[in-house]
Amino acid sequence: MSTVKKTLRSIPQDRTPLPEVAPEIRVRSFREVAEGYSRDQALHEANRCLGCSKPGCVTGCPVSINIPGFIRRIQEKNFREAYEILTRSTTLPAVCGRVCRQEDQCEGSCTVGRKLAPVAIGNLERWLGDLAIREGWHLERTGARTGRQVAVIGSGPAGLACAADMVRAGCEVTVFEALHEPGGVLKYGIPEFRLPNDVVDAEVENLKRLGVRFECDALIGRLLTIEELKKDMGFEAVFIGTGAGYPSFMGIPGESLNGVLSANEFLTRCNLMKACNFPCTDTPVHTGRRVAVIGAGNTAMDALRVAARLGAEKTYCLYRRSRSESPARLEELRHAEEEGVEFRWLTLPLEILNDGQGSVRGLSCVRTELGEPDASGRRKASTVPGTEHVIEVDMVIYALGTNANPIIGQTSSLKLDARGYIATNERLETSMPGVFAGGDIVTGAATVISAMGAGRRAAGAMKTLFGFRSN
C-alpha cells in the first residue's frame, strides 16, 4: 500500500459529481434522480480523503462511523472490509448515504472542506451500501442463539436498527408494524426518486434472513397493549420506535376544504399505496394543476416533487422564513429548484379560499420579515402589514412537521413528556421496566440517522439488561 502522506495539494481537487438524470426527463417519472458512483468514480473520490489522525468527519457523524477507516479500505479496494467497518456503526448504509444531511454532519466537518469541496462521504457510503445489496453481502449473527424474546414496535429506521442488533446478538426478534409493509417513513414517506423502495426492502430482507419476524397490520396499543406483550406474550424486552407520524395543521380557515391534505397523506397515497399508478392500483390521489406546499423541509420538497411528477403545472413552496433557514438537505432544495418549483420565501398563509363548491380556489398570504435571532438562535418571522395577496392554487399540502401519535400513550401506563413524546432516561429506558424507546417518538421529528442511532443505543441497553457481554 502506498504510505505517501496525502496532502490537500496532492489529492484530486474537484469533488466527483454524482451523475443525475436531467430535470426535464426525471420530472416525468419516479426513477431515482441521483444515479450513484461507478466503481472508478468511487475510487477516485475515496482518494480525496486525507485519512486525518483527528478526523472532523467522525465527530460530525451522529453515530461516529469510522469514516477514514472505511474510506481507506475503499482506496485499498478492500470493499468487503470497508463494508464491515461501515456496518459496525450503521445498519442502513444504502439508506443513510442517500438521505442524511451530510453538509451539516460528516461532510460539514471534513478537513478537506476547509479549502476545497469536502470528501463526498455520503456518496461513498451509498456506493458501498448498494454494492453490498448487489453482492448479497449481509449482516451475520455475532452471538449464539439465546432464545430471549424481544419485541420491536414500529419498523422505521429506529426499529430496524434495534431489531438488527438484537437478532445478531442471538435473540428472537418480532417486529410489529401498524402498516402493511415494513420501513416506516422510508417506505411511506420518502419517494422512490430519492430512496427506491427496493433499497428499503433489501434491508428488510436482510433482517428476515437473520430470523427477524415481521408482523404487519399490527397496531400496538389496539391489537395488543405493551403490557400484554410483556405479560402474556412472553417478550422480555420491548423497544418502541413508533416515530412521530401525527400530522400538524395550522388552524387557519379553509383547512377542511377538499384539496387540502397533509404531506403524509399525499406521500402515503403515492409511495405506499402506489396511487401514482391509479387506476391500475386501487388508491386514488388527486393532484392539483396548481399546488402549494406549506413548509420547506425534506417532506415539503418530497411533496412538491411528487406533485410535479403527477402532472402539476405549477408548484409553489411557501415558507415563513428564508432559504437559509430551510431545514431541507441542500441537494433536495437544488433538485426542487431545477424541477421548476417556485419558492415563495418569507410568506405566511392566512386563509385557504373556497371555490364555492367546497374545494380550494386559492391561498391568501402575507409577507413576513425576520427579526434578530432569539435565545435559541432562531430568527422570528413577523408579518408585514399591507402585503396580503392571493396565490391561485387548487391544492394545498401541509408539510409543517409532525407530532407524537397518541395511541401508545393512551393505551399504556408509560410516562410521556409535556409534548406527548415517550419519556426516557439516557439509556433510553422508559418508565416501564424492560421497555425502551427511541427515534422520533422520543425526540420529536428528527432524522433517519439519529433514529437509527437510538435504535442501536437501546439495543445496547437491552443487551446489558440481558447480561450479554458488550461487543
Place this chain on the structure above:
Amino acid sequence: MHQIKKREDFSDITFSIEVEHPLLAKAAQPGQFVIVRTHQTGERIPLTIADYDREKGTITMVIQAVGKTTREMQAMCRPGAHLAGIAGPLGMPSHIGQARKVVCIGGGLGVAPTYPQLRAHKLNGAYVIGIVGFRSRNLVFWEDRFRAFTDEYLVCTDDGSAGIRGLVTDGLREVISRHPDIDEVIAIGPPVMMKFCSDVTRPFGIRTTVSLNPIMVDGTGMCGGCRVTVAGQMKLGCVDGPDFDGHQVDFDELINRLGRYKEDERLAMERWLRHRDHCRLVGQATGGAS
C-alpha cells in the same frame, strides 16, 4: 392472510363475511373498525366490526357492494378464500356507560355496526330500543340478532313493505314521545341520517352518539385524511373516533369531504367492470371456467 370462514348474503348487494383472526377477535370492542386489503395492490378500506367471536377467533364484517373494491369482494369473498390483510381493531371503543335506557339506530349498512353496541348495552342491563331503517323489506337483515338483544325493535322502510313506513327519524320521534327517560341515542348510518337523528334529539337534550365514516388511508393517525370538525376542533376519525357527540359534529363538512373521490371511484369501477368482462370473454373463448 386471513381465511374467510363463512359468508351470508342479505340481498343482491349486502353480505357478511366471517373471517379468521384470533388475536383481533380477542381485542375487538364495540364501536371499533378494521382496515382490509383484499390483495397486494388493493386499497385499504375501513369496515366496521359488526360482530366478533372470541372463542371461534373470528370477526364479522357486513359489506355493501357499491364501489370497486366492495364489488370485487362480493365476487371473491367465498368461504375458504383469503383476505391479504386486516389491520385492527382500530379507533376508540364505544363508551358503554351506565345508561339505563338506550336507543340504537341503524340505517342501511349502519345496522350491522350498531349490533355490538346494542348487545353490550343489553348485557349491561339497559332497556334497549332498536330502530333499523331500510329501503324495503327485501333488504332487512339480522332481525333475529336484534330481537335477541332488544326490548323493543322497530323496523322502518321507505316503502312500508316492513314495519312502519318512513325514515328512522320518524321511528325515533315516535319512540321519544313514548319514552321521556331516554339516556342515550346511538345512531349509525349514512351521514345525512346521523345528522337528522342528531337534529331530532337536540331539542330534548338527549345525549347522541354517532359513528363517523370519513375517508381513511392508514387508520393509525398518520395521514390526517380522516379529520372531522367536532365542537369547532379538528379531530381524527381513526384515533379520536369513530364515535363522536352528534350534536357537535360538522356534518356538512363531512359530507363535502366524502365526495372527494367520487369521480375516481367511478373510474376504478369502470375499469374493473371492463376488466372483469374482458376476463370473462377470454375465459369463454378459451373454454376456461370463469
